[in-house]
Amino acid sequence: MxxxxxxxxxxxxxxxxxxxxxxxxxxxxxxxxxxxxxxxxxxxxxxxxxxxxxxxxxxxxxxIPITRFLTETEWSPTFANKKFGIIVLVCGTIVTTAISIGIALPVGLLAAICLSEYAPEKLRRILKPALEILAGVPTVVYGYFALLFVTPILKGFIPGLETFNALSAGLVMGVSIIPLVASLSEDAIYAVPNALRQGSYALGATKRETIMSVVLPSALSGIVASFILAISRAIGETMIVTIAAGQNPQLTVNPFVKVQTMTAYIVQVSKGDTPAGSLVYKTLFAVGAALFFMTLVLNILSFWFVRKFRQKYD
Structure with a gap:
């Protein structure tokens, strides 16, 4: 051509x-x-x-002055003698959340490590979807499970445990968010390059040492993200605490008695009987703003923690 x-x-x-x-x-x-x-x-x-x-x-x-909102120790906006101490609802939320993350975080992280580092690939493909089935169970089912199954069992070990209590609600809520922690953490751990593991083994490290010193620090951002999402989910959970924890706002950290969380109060007031524009109606938004602020603080802390940790290992 x-x-x-x-x-x-x-x-x-x-x-x-x-x-x-x-x-x-x-x-x-x-x-x-x-x-x-x-x-x-x-x-x-x-x-x-x-x-x-x-x-x-x-x-x-x-x-209502913000000083009353932050300093009063009672919460009774629907009574004749109205009190607006948000700390009462915050305490109930913190108690149930602390119990749930005490269950979900360690169990979820250990499950993620097992699936990613120890389970064979075929077994992983079976166990992970099976674990994620828990995330598809409606929370109202978890609520009745806590009230009708877990609470009677706990009463056999804990004398004086009330029918509605923060303990059973927190335990079942922890079970419900295990799939969130396990799935996201497992994805983060599984994404760590295999070359890092092989390099650690070449230096004489054991599998446990490799996981603790190499794999987990490398996957920290994903693990922390899963923890923050789990905590935020626990703080914002509605039906489990509404059904199992009760609707009695009281300033206590005792998990054996009935409490009322922030979300449970929102459910109680937003049933349709509260006139729009009334003071009780406006408390819904004040409580919602407090929830929004709590989750915002959690996200800021997670960004700060991850950044500090990365600087430490850079």
């Missing part, structure tokens, strides 16, 4: 490819625009939630 013929063929190829390149550029721009729209929708939704909660919360604080 002569030089002129080769140039002609190459020119024909370029002419054929030009429309295709143009089409690819159009598709790429459409994809970018679609992603941008969805990102803006997410941001706008978040801003809308914050603004709606903030507006009603500010209306609440126009009637």
């Amino acid at each position: 002569s030089t002129n013929q080769a140039i002609s063929v190459e020119g024909d190829r370029q002419k054929l490819w030009q429309p295709q390149r143009g089409l690819n550029k159009v598709v790429e721009q459409v994809v970018k625009l679609t992603f941008l729209i969805f990102a803006l929708i997410s941001v706008a939704t978040t801003i809308g939630i914050v603004l709606s909660i903030s507006y009603e919360t500010l209306e609440f604080f126009k009637e």
Whole structure:
């Protein structure tokens, strides 16, 4: 083939490819625009939630000073003698959350290590979906399971345990969030490059030492993220604590008595009997703002912890 013929063929190829390149550029721009729209929708939704909660919360604080909200030790906004001590609901939330994460975090992390580092690949493919089935159980089922099954068993070991109590609610809530911790932590651990493990073994480290000193630090960001999500899930859990923990707001850290969490109060008031615009109605948004603030603090702490840990190992 002569030089002129080769140039002609190459020119024909370029002419054929030009429309295709143009089409690819159009598709790429459409994809970018679609992603941008969805990102803006997410941001706008978040801003809308914050603004709606903030507006009603500010209306609440126009009637009730924030000092009463933070310092009073009783919570009875529906009574004649109204009290607005949010610390009562916060204590109930913290007690049930502490019990649940005491179960979910160690069990979930150990399950993740077992699935990623010790279980054969075939067994892992069976166990992980089986574990994640727990995440598909409705929380109302967990609530009745805690009330009708776990509480009677605990009463046989703990004299004086009330029918509605924080202990059984926290234990069952911990079981319900184990799949969240295990699945996310296992994904983070499994994603650690195998070369790091082989390098540790080459230096004479045992499997346990490799997991503790190499694998877990490398997967820390994913593990911490799973922990924070689990804690946030426990703080925001509604049906389990509403059914099993009771609806008696009292300032206590005793897990053997009935308590009321922040989410349980929201369920109690938002049943449709509370007039819109009333003071009791506005307490829903004040409690919701407190929940939002707690989860925000948790996320800030997780970002700080991961950043400090990475600086330590860099």
